[in-house]
Amino acid sequence: MTDLAERRGAETTVYQPAEDSGLLAEAAIAEATGRVLEVGTGSGWVAERIATADDSADVEVVASDVNPHACRQARERGLDVVRGSLLDPFRDGVFDTVAFNPPYLPTDPDNEWDDWMETALSGGRTGRELIEPFLDDVGRVLTPGGCVLLLVSSLTGYEAVIDRVEAAGFSHEVVREESYPFETLSILRLTQR
């Protein structure tokens, strides 16, 4: 699984759970508290795992996506779903936890598909074109003491993401890390300094 063409497979509308989803779900089940937002929920699988985890009594999960097909799949799982772009439709200071498995694959702009799978996978030329505006805005929606769980792939440029995390005023710890043949996936837990 090295590039968009292989990863997107036959699915053309909604990103389905893969290794990255599993890692984020595992971290979120362990770390998420209070009111939880999953941004870019796709099929809604991760959000559902958080909402139905054994000790989920104290969590309340909201899922969002820009893709209408994803929103419908997530709602079919019984989730509260909002269609929107990143954090734009959310109020200040309302989430204790924000989880995000961003579109992160670097993509040549001349080699794009212009379909919903590309929206789910492509992080633009750098791989960071969604991560950057997300990091710039996510502090606004967090409660005091709230945290962000962000999936970062080595394909996206780990150090470049960390630089941006720090510039946005967060400190980070790695709460999960898993290596695959073509990438290493990390889940960062970000808290405001």
Added chain:
Amino acid sequence: MKESLLDIICCPLDKHDLDLAVEDREDGEILAGTLTCTDCGETYPIEDGIPNLLPPDMREDAPA
């Protein structure tokens, strides 16, 4: 959507509160209706229980 979602959502353009108008409600969930920004007046649809809070220029169903 549940009415309690109004506590966490806002107009994506200016972050002001949204006024809810319900067209169809079932088992405490709002299935259809509109959300209108109390400041700029922009209206956002609720369809099949999902509020669409994309700004108007991103609202069409095809990706950019």
